Structure formats: structure tokens, C-alpha cells
Amino acid sequence: MKTVYLAGPEVFLPDAIAVGAAKKDICARHGLTGLFPLDNVLDLAGLSPPEAGRAIFRANIALMRAADMVIANLTPFRGPGCDPGTAFEVGFMHALGKPVFAYANTALGHADRVAAFCGGTLERRADGRLIDREGLEVEDFGLIDNLMLDGAALDSGGFVSGPVDPTRRFTDLSLFMRCVEMAADAGQPR
Amino acid sequence: MKTVYLAGPEVFLPDAIAVGAAKKDICARHGLTGLFPLDNVLDLAGLSPPEAGRAIFRANIALMRAADMVIANLTPFRGPGCDPGTAFEVGFMHALGKPVFAYANTALGHADRVAAFCGGTLERRADGRLIDREGLEVEDFGLIDNLMLDGAALDSGGFVSGPVDPTRRFTDLSLFMRCVEMAADAGQPR
Numbered sequence: 001m002k003t004v005y006l007a008g009p010e011v012f013l014p015d016a017i018a019v020g021a022a023k024k025d026i027c028a029r030h031g032l033t034g035l036f037p038l039d040n041v042l043d044l045a046g047l048s049p050p051e052a053g054r055a056i057f058r059a060n061i062a063l064m065r066a067a068d069m070v071i072a073n074l075t076p077f078r079g080p081g082c083d084p085g086t087a088f089e090v091g092f093m094h095a096l097g098k099p100v101f102a103y104a105n106t107a108l109g110h111a112d113r114v115a116a117f118c119g120g121t122l123e124r125r126a127d128g129r130l131i132d133r134e135g136l137e138v139e140d141f142g143l144i145d146n147l148m149l150d151g152a153a154l155d156s157g158g159f160v161s162g163p164v165d166p167t168r169r170f171t172d173l174s175l176f177m178r179c180v181e182m183a184a185d186a187g188q189p190r
Numbered sequence: 191m192k193t194v195y196l197a198g199p200e201v202f203l204p205d206a207i208a209v210g211a212a213k214k215d216i217c218a219r220h221g222l223t224g225l226f227p228l229d230n231v232l233d234l235a236g237l238s239p240p241e242a243g244r245a246i247f248r249a250n251i252a253l254m255r256a257a258d259m260v261i262a263n264l265t266p267f268r269g270p271g272c273d274p275g276t277a278f279e280v281g282f283m284h285a286l287g288k289p290v291f292a293y294a295n296t297a298l299g300h301a302d303r304v305a306a307f308c309g310g311t312l313e314r315r316a317d318g319r320l321i322d323r324e325g326l327e328v329e330d331f332g333l334i335d336n337l338m339l340d341g342a343a344l345d346s347g348g349f350v351s352g353p354v355d356p357t358r359r360f361t362d363l364s365l366f367m368r369c370v371e372m373a374a375d376a377g378q379p380r
Contacts, residue, residue, distance in 0.1 A: 012329075
């Protein structure tokens, strides 16, 4: 059975274990084994906080190496972009040649989310470039997030996005389910 | 001569080419060849915006594959965390076993930056967990950014952070220079 690393900021939810279990159930119903970061049972007793963080890092790395592919939740997290830890994991899996499936629970594309983050004050320069309030260019390729994330997902698996009830943006699993369907199809023997 | 991929959000600066040239000069003075994403000369004529974004993605991937190591600017970018595109690149290089050197121009650690982003309103639960205004846990390991980023840098290269003049947080190269020194030392034949 193919294994799927379940990347995303739901590890930070109060009911993270339950959300991970729900994702794994959906995977199982599609013939896939989901690997959730909190599956790692670590003995962190006696470790300093930074040592504990690094132990979790190494366990997540081992879980990714054991997985055949990744489904990443790239829903915007504390700002207009996705969780940097999840972005790291997408890059890691892509480098290993493992398919990346991604979803983002958001109605807006990257540039529109940056505009909202800046209070709507993006500037369109004469040369066509889109600039934020700090003078930094805003990627304007009609993509969902930074082009490295869209690029990896589109070149190897897929990337879906769409609006959900804002209060459920970290827990709504409908687009996750779409990714599982894509991943299950990709995992079939040809 | 060892090559270093120069990852970071300075590609979005109005003077990105000049900042890239300054970084490459510092590398050269330490016996390293810096590879900057904007070194890629791409013919994007006739491509749709998403196709152009994906062409840039593929060129960046090729540049990373050509590099021996990465120096990543993880200065907070549009929120409390680093640029997700840079985080992707750190994960990519770490998976390939290439050393990661990172810097962040910020006086605050991860948890304090999330607190500032939330207007100072983090909650400490009875079980010791730190929670943001959306009910999401805040990593509290005394690290600089998400533990995946700190973990990769600390396990393979190094991670330095510190305050700079806020108006120069994307252009101040003093911590970048520290990374170049570390990378040059790591690149020496033993």
C-alpha cells in the first residue's frame, strides 16, 4: 500500500490528533496509508526546548523519507502565504522525486491575498510590476502561492484551491479529499 | 570552487539585481561562487503568466541542483514567518544532503514574533501550551522559525539571527556575511 505524508498546519490545532485520524481514514478508504507527523511517539523528557524541537524535526524527516508522496495543506497561515514548515516539507519531498499534491482552502490567489494583507494597497508600476507597501514585488502569475510551491505540485501531482467557511479553513477536508483521489489514482499500478 | 545557492526574498526588492551582485561579491571574496535566482536568463515571451511562473520554478530547481550548498535569508516576510518560497528551497536542498546556512534579520524568536503578529495576545494554557488568537498552537522551542527550518540548518550548516535597522531588514548583509564565512569554512578540503 502506498504511503502519503500528511503535511500541514493542522498539527497546531487543539484537536490535531482527531484531524490527523480523519485524514488517515480518508486515505485508508482510498487504499493509501496516511503518515501524520503526530504519529511519531517521541520521548522528549529531559531535553531542552531547542533539543526537543530538533528531535521532532528528525522524526518528521524520517517519516517523509518513509512516504511515497505528500499531500500538503497550503492554506494561508498567519499571513498571506502558507506555513513555512509545510513549504519546507514540500521542497523536501519534491527533491526526493516524490509526487506533491497540495490544497489551499482560500478563494483568493497569491496576489489578491497579499493585497488583502496590505489593506488593499498594492501599486501597479508603469512596467507592469505589482508592488506591496514595503516596496517588494508581488508575484503576479495567477498562481495559488509562491511559484516554487505551485511549480512543484503542478509538475508532479496537482494543486487545488477554493473557498470554504472561514471558521473551518484549517479543518474542512473537502479539498484534501480531492487530493487523496488524485494521489490514489497516481498510486495505481500502470 | 564551491557553489552556493542564494535563497531569499531579495528577488522581490526593487534593486534585486544589485543586492544579488553584492551577495555574489561577498561569496567571491571568500572563495565561493554565489548562484542567484535572477542569474537565470529566461525567455518568457509568449508564455501565459502561470507558464512563466513554472518556467522560473524549473530554472530555480536547476540552479539549486547545480549548487553545493545554500545560504537562505529567513528574515520574516509578510507575517511572522519566513518567505514560503525560501522555506521550500531550504527543504529541497536539505533533502539533497547539501548544507543549509541560514540567517534572519530579526531580534525576536518565533514565538515572540507570532505574539507581535497577534497584537501580543498569546494565551498560555494550563498544560503549558502557547495558543494564538485563532486557537492554533505556537511552537515554543526557543527557535528562530518553524522547527523544520531551524532543524535543517542546525543539523547541516548553521542559523544566525539578530536585530538590524528595521528599514534595512531585507538589505542588511552583516548576518549574510557570517553565513558566507561559515560556508567557506565548511567548503574547505579537510
